[in-house]
Every structure is written in structure tokens, then in C-alpha cells.
Amino acid sequence: MVIRSAIEGSSRMRVLVVEDEVRLASYLKRGLEAEGYAVDIAATGTDGLWMATEQTYDAMLLDIMLPGMNGYKVCEELRQKGNWVPILMLTAKDGEYDEAEALDTGADDFLSKPFSFVVLLARLRALLRRGSAERPPVLATGDLTLDPSSRVVARGGVQIDLTPREYALLEFLMRHPGEVLPKRDIIEHVWDWEFEGDPNIVEVYVGYLRKKIDVPFGCDLLKTVRGAGYRLDPSNG
Amino acid sequence: MVIRSAIEGSSRMRVLVVEDEVRLASYLKRGLEAEGYAVDIAATGTDGLWMATEQTYDAMLLDIMLPGMNGYKVCEELRQKGNWVPILMLTAKDGEYDEAEALDTGADDFLSKPFSFVVLLARLRALLRRGSAERPPVLATGDLTLDPSSRVVARGGVQIDLTPREYALLEFLMRHPGEVLPKRDIIEHVWDWEFEGDPNIVEVYVGYLRKKIDVPFGCDLLKTVRGAGYRLDPSNG
DNA sequence: CGTGAACCTGAGAGAACGCTGAGAATCTCT
DNA sequence: AGAGATTCTCAGCGTTCTCTCAGGTTCACG
Known part of the structure; x- marks a missing residue:
């Protein structure tokens, strides 16, 4: 049986997710489709x-x-048949299955659970980029720039150090500039897909980010939209 | 078998509502059909x-x-059969049923009762939009604009700050420009569907809105139709 | 012109929301 | 193992928002 959610005529990247755990499968489908994948x-x-x-x-x-x-x-059978579609393997953390083995059988990359969606997207982009020899574009919002390939963030030429979590949060925000992103969505993308802690964590990290990208420059790029979420606003340079 | 969740501009979106409570079911049917869904x-x-x-x-x-x-x-059985139709689950507030469990079984999103119709519509639109990678269009009435994705409201280029409730009210009005909307309908859409408070709440919030979108601009976009309701009038810029 | 219904509005209580500092827990690197 | 960086939790605080209420205003109609 083939199930396709396809938009005819568009040139969206097509991704096959092979996953038995319904919740994770549904989560991946939701998230990837929101990013424009089929x-x-x-x-x-x-x-x-x-x-x-x-x-x-x-x-x-x-x-x-x-x-x-x-x-x-x-993976093995696909490669034997001569199918070299880029494969990103999802491995459980507990070490029962080996990452080296994943690469042995012909996988291109692996990701150990639990992973944040932003990291998954980064790896997936890297896979898709391969062969096309394209470098990922530098993201820019106002005078704030973020280069996914080097993980360098800068504002008006001044480089800014971010922790991994801060970086993931900023990347997610910068990939949706001007959009209001609910705390719920932010947690789903930047933290584990089954993170069940206090949404306050987002407030905390937004605070950290502001201290690094807004306060030193005396402005207000990262806005709070009370009751709705946060928004990275290009208008206020 | 090929199942397609296609976005077709021409034909109406089809929605299946599974709800045993007759009153809520009828309310949802009426409301959604009024919005153009089948x-x-x-x-x-x-x-x-x-x-x-x-x-x-x-x-x-x-x-x-x-x-x-x-x-x-x-939900579980549908997913097992390979049916990935977008599912929005309605969960009671009392916590007996868990939202996490809803996502476990493969739901795409959930909404806890009581919910306002405007919120339901927003979530539903998000689900339907997913995969089409389209941003929702900006609503405009006269020189008043409302962008659902950024939640920015502006009048003649001047940005206007609204509280969540004010925003929901304005969005509802702007989705039905020129129409007379009875207080009863407004309450049903912008507040809980079984809100039982004083209808005066609408008058209060219309007052708040006017103070922000009409008074500063010296005009009268949001009209009172005595005995019938309110109307957002595009003619009076 | 008087009356009642519908509508408007200012004040205020209580709740919800978001921000922040302190510190515990965890991870990383030497 | 130890130091430092990072992540996360928690409680307290101030602000903002929601909603109610009571009194005032406007309007339609007799």
C-alpha cells in the first residue's frame, strides 16, 4: 500500500520515514511537512x-x-539493489545497536534518540545537500546572521558565542522570521520530541538569547507576543 | 491504493467531525460550514x-x-491502516484523558475543551496548510490589516498592539467583513462555545477594540447595528 | 416628551502570564 | 577527579489581561 501526501507539480523534497512507533512517526511527519517536505x-x-x-x-x-x-x-538490501538514496538512521541511545554498524550497512549518517528536531533537520539538510555541492545559505534577520554550516552567529560583524541550546533556538526562530512561534512549537522543535517539562524553559532560554543578541546592542529583535509566543522581528533593526 | 491529502483550490475542504454530544456536533457543523468547509x-x-x-x-x-x-x-486503528489524515483531537480539560496520549496514538494536534471557535479554526487551518508550505494570506479591510502568521495588526502602516482576546475578536470580524455579526455568534466564536456569562462582555471588548483601531484614527470602521450586532465596514476608511 | 431596551464605559478584583535570579543537576574537558 | 560550562527547575515578583458590575448614555417608539 502506498500512501502519498503529495502536492502535484511542486518540486518539494520527498522523504520516506520508516518508523513503527506511531507517535514518533506522526511527529516526524508533522514536523517535516511543516518544513516543506513531502x-x-x-x-x-x-x-x-x-x-x-x-x-x-x-x-x-x-x-x-x-x-x-x-x-x-x-539498508543492506537497498544498497544491494543499487539504490543509493541518502539514508539517515535513527538509533536508540542504549547502545544495543551500534552506530558503526549503521554506517557499515551503507547508511549515510545516524542520529541517536532522543534528538531535537532542529538537529534532525540539520542532518537531513546535510544529506540532501550532498552531491549538489551547494552550501547552505546564511540566514539573516536584520543585521543578525547565522551560518548553519559553520554555526557562526554574528550581529553587525560582531561574533556572538552561543551554547548549543541557544543556537538551536535561534536557528529555529531565524528559519521562521516574522512568524509568531508558540511556546509549544518551540519546545517540539528545539527540545526532544517528547519533552514534557515546564514551558517556562522557553522563557528562560529566550532570556539567555536576549542577553546575547539584543541587550548588548540595545534593541529588541526577539519579541514577546503575550498569550501567543515569540517572534523574531526583522523590522526593528 | 493511493491516498492523497491534496490542497485543491477549487473544491471545498472536507472535514469529518466525530463527536457524540449532539449539541457540540451541531455547533461544529454549523460553524465549519459557515466557514466554507464540507x-x-x-x-x-x-x-x-x-x-x-x-x-x-x-x-x-x-x-x-x-x-x-x-x-x-x-486514531490508532486509522494509523495502523496507513491512513494519515490530519487529526485534531478534542480533549476534556479535567485531565482524565491525557494530551500526551493523544499524540501517542498518532494525533497531529489536540485542543482542550472548552475552546473558542476562532482557536479551533486556526489550528484546523494550520493542519490543512501543513504540507502546502503556504503562509496564510493577510486579511485586509480598508486600510486595516491583520497577518495571522505574524499576528501583526496595522492600520495605514501603523502597528497596533492587541491583547489575545482583542485579537481573536478582530480576526473573527475581519474574516466576515461587511457582515452583521450578532453578539451571540461573536460569543460562540471568540469565547467558549458554551460561554454563559453576560453578553455585555462583547460590548466591553468592542469598546477596547475601537479605542485601538478607530479612535486614534478618527473614524468608525467597527459599527454598531443596534438590536442586531456589530459590523466591520470596509466603506468607511 | 417619557420610557424602556440596548449599548457604552470606567473602575477594580482576581487570575494568568512572562521574566528573572538562585541554585541544583548534568555534561564536558582536562 | 575537578573545574567550568551548560541545562534545567523552581519560586517570587511585577505586569497585563479578563471579566464583572454599576451607572451613564443613546436610541426607538409610543
Whole structure:
């Protein structure tokens, strides 16, 4: 069975997600589609293998632990058939399955759970970029710039040091400039997909970010929209 | 089998509402149809599951507490069958049912009762928009503009700050320009659908809005239609 | 012109919301 | 192991928002 949520005529990147855990699958589908990818889901290894051979995808997210046929096997068989679609493997943290083994079987990259969505996107972009020899564009909002490839953030030429979490938050905001982003969405993207802590964490990190990107420059790029979320506002340089 | 969640400009979006409480179901049907959606109703979980598999919907509103088969189960079975129609779950506030669990079973989003219709519409639009990578259009009435994605309201280029409630009210009015909207309808859409307070609340908030969007500009966009309701009048710039 | 219904508005209580500093827990690197 | 960086939790605080209420104003109509 093939399930496609496709928009005909558009040239969106197509991604196949092979994941049996419904919640994670649904989360990945939601998040990736919001980023403009066309996403198909397969719940078992055999389904995934079949879909990957029947259709053409730009990339594949492949869980290792799958019912029926595990991720290694799927990867191996695909490569044997001469299918070299870029594969990003999702490995559990507990070490039962090995990351080296993932690469052995022909995976291009791996990501260990739990991961934040922003990190997943970064890896996926890197995979898709490969072969096209394109460097990711530098993000800019006002005089604030962020270079995803070097992870350098600067404001008006002055480089700014950020911690990983601060960086992930800023990258997410800068990829949606001018948009109001609810705390809920921010948590889903910047923290683990199943983070269940206090949304206050967002307020805290917004505070940290402001201290580094706004306060020293005496302005107010990162706005609070009370009752709705936060917004990176290009208008106020 | 190919299932497509297509965005078709020409035909109306089809929404399946699975809700046993007759009054709420009827309210949702009326409200959504007024917004241009084609709405089907299922009163039990089994009915809902059957309709969702037989027909193709663009989205699904799914109550959790249902006779026969609860919302979690419906969602789970649909996902198992490979049906990834966007699902917005309606959860009761009392915490007996968990929001995390809703996402566990593969729901795309959830909304806890009581909710305002404007919020429901916003979430529904977000679900439908997903995958089309389109930003919602800016609403405009005369020289008054409202951008749902940035939540920015402006009049003749001058930005206007609104509280969440004021914003919801204005958005509702601006989605029905030139129409006379009875207080009752406004309460149903902008407040809870079973709000039972004083209708005076509408007068109060209309007053707040006027102070921000009309008074400073010396005109009268937001009209009172005595005995009938309120109207946002594009003619009077 | 008087009357009642509908509408407007200012004041204020209580709740919700967001910000912040302190400090605990965890991670990283030497 | 130890130092420092980073992440996260928590409680307190001030602000903002929501909603109610009571009294005032406007309007339609007899």
C-alpha cells in the first residue's frame, strides 16, 4: 500500500520515514511537512523497503528497531539493489545497536534518540545537500546572521558565542522570521520530541538569547507576543 | 491504493467531525460550514472509523470520549491502516484523558475543551496548510490589516498592539467583513462555545477594540447595528 | 416628551502570564 | 577527579489581561 501526501507539480523534497512507533512517526511527519517536505510513512521494514523501491525519494529516515525486518537489513538490501538514496538512521541511545554498524550497512549518517528536531533537520539538510555541492545559505534577520554550516552567529560583524541550546533556538526562530512561534512549537522543535517539562524553559532560554543578541546592542529583535509566543522581528533593526 | 491529502483550490475542504454530544456536533457543523468547509458528522467511534476509511477527508476532528470506541482507539486503528489524515483531537480539560496520549496514538494536534471557535479554526487551518508550505494570506479591510502568521495588526502602516482576546475578536470580524455579526455568534466564536456569562462582555471588548483601531484614527470602521450586532465596514476608511 | 431596551464605559478584583535570579543537576574537558 | 560550562527547575515578583458590575448614555417608539 502506498500512501502519498503529495502536492502535484511542486518540486518539494520527498522523504520516506520508516518508523513503527506511531507517535514518533506522526511527529516526524508533522514536523517535516511543516518544513516543506513531502513525507511518506512506512511502519514496518518490509513496507519501507517496498516503498523505497517503488517510489523515488530524496532521502530516507530509517529506524533500526522495526518489526519484521530491521533497519540494517532494509539498508543492506537497498544498497544491494543499487539504490543509493541518502539514508539517515535513527538509533536508540542504549547502545544495543551500534552506530558503526549503521554506517557499515551503507547508511549515510545516524542520529541517536532522543534528538531535537532542529538537529534532525540539520542532518537531513546535510544529506540532501550532498552531491549538489551547494552550501547552505546564511540566514539573516536584520543585521543578525547565522551560518548553519559553520554555526557562526554574528550581529553587525560582531561574533556572538552561543551554547548549543541557544543556537538551536535561534536557528529555529531565524528559519521562521516574522512568524509568531508558540511556546509549544518551540519546545517540539528545539527540545526532544517528547519533552514534557515546564514551558517556562522557553522563557528562560529566550532570556539567555536576549542577553546575547539584543541587550548588548540595545534593541529588541526577539519579541514577546503575550498569550501567543515569540517572534523574531526583522523590522526593528 | 493511493491516498492523497491534496490542497485543491477549487473544491471545498472536507472535514469529518466525530463527536457524540449532539449539541457540540451541531455547533461544529454549523460553524465549519459557515466557514466554507464540507462537514460530515459521525456520532460514534466505530462510525467515525468507518467513514474515515470509506471516504477521503482533508482533516478530522475527533473527540476522545466516545461511545463504543474511544478517540484514541480510532486514531490508532486509522494509523495502523496507513491512513494519515490530519487529526485534531478534542480533549476534556479535567485531565482524565491525557494530551500526551493523544499524540501517542498518532494525533497531529489536540485542543482542550472548552475552546473558542476562532482557536479551533486556526489550528484546523494550520493542519490543512501543513504540507502546502503556504503562509496564510493577510486579511485586509480598508486600510486595516491583520497577518495571522505574524499576528501583526496595522492600520495605514501603523502597528497596533492587541491583547489575545482583542485579537481573536478582530480576526473573527475581519474574516466576515461587511457582515452583521450578532453578539451571540461573536460569543460562540471568540469565547467558549458554551460561554454563559453576560453578553455585555462583547460590548466591553468592542469598546477596547475601537479605542485601538478607530479612535486614534478618527473614524468608525467597527459599527454598531443596534438590536442586531456589530459590523466591520470596509466603506468607511 | 417619557420610557424602556440596548449599548457604552470606567473602575477594580482576581487570575494568568512572562521574566528573572538562585541554585541544583548534568555534561564536558582536562 | 575537578573545574567550568551548560541545562534545567523552581519560586517570587511585577505586569497585563479578563471579566464583572454599576451607572451613564443613546436610541426607538409610543
